[in-house]
Amino acid sequence: xxxxxxxxxxxxxxxxxxxxxxxxxxxxxxxxxxxxxxxxxxxxxxxxxxxxxxxxxxxxxxxxxxxxxxxxxxxxxxxxxxxxxxxxxxxxxxxxxxxxxxxxxxxxxxxxxxxxxxxxxxxxxxxxxxxxxxxxxxxxxxxxxxxxxxxxxxxxxxxxxxxxxxxxxxxxxxxxxxxxxxxxxxxxxxxxx
Numbered sequence: 038x039x040x041x042x043x044x045x046x047x048x049x050x051x052x053x054x055x056x057x058x059x060x061x062x063x064x065x066x067x068x069x070x071x072x073x074x075x076x077x078x079x080x081x082x083x084x085x086x087x088x089x090x091x092x093x094x095x096x097x098x099x100x101x102x103x104x105x106x107x108x109x110x111x112x113x114x115x116x117x118x119x120x121x122x123x124x125x126x127x128x129x130x131x132x133x134x135x136x137x138x139x140x141x142x143x144x145x146x147x148x149x150x151x152x153x154x155x156x157x158x159x160x161x162x163x164x165x166x167x168x169x170x171x172x173x174x175x176x177x178x179x180x181x182x183x184x185x186x187x188x189x190x191x192x193x194x195x196x197x198x199x200x201x202x203x204x205x206x207x208x209x210x211x212x213x214x215x216x217x218x219x220x221x222x223x224x225x226x227x228x229x230x
Contacts, residue, residue: 041096043097045101067101068102094212109158131207137175143227
């Protein structure tokens with residue numbers, strides 16, 4: 038049995054111009070969780086983000102969408118974690134992943150930031166990397182110089198459909214993740230997509 042999840046952080050950039058961009062896959066995930074559970078996000082200035090509370094697998098869980106822009110995500114995560122006394126290992130961070138093709142979602146515990154600015158700032162602000170991650174594949178443009186433009190643009194319709202399907206697959210195992218059955222959820226998710 039691994040750690041239960043008390044905080045699910047979706048990474049993205051605030052504002053309508055970023056809403057449909059690949060870098061906001063984390064936002065898409067937590068928005069879908071909120072919709073499924075009839076929860077509403079509310080902006081909380083002291084947390085530099087939008088927060089919603091709901092119950093998954095009979096546990097209270099916070100959903101967070103940092104409104105700090107990606108490279109300052111840790112500021113928001115640290116504020117919520119400190120206020121609610123949530124340890125690093127009870128946090129699930131959901132983010133876009135260049136190294137996975139669209140249609141793939143992968144769970145992971147710990148690890149580096151892989152060049153992802155949102156993860157980099159969370160590691161820096163929280164002083165550790167032992168949080169759980171849900172990596173949502175968005176594919177890679179093929180060249181490192183194209184990455185910034187790529188993540189801040191919309192996916193083609195076919196890729197978008199694949200990304201949404203991988204989010205649905207991850208949503209299906211979320212109760213197991215929240216309930217502390219991380220390995221079981223990982224086995225299911227990784228064999229399904």
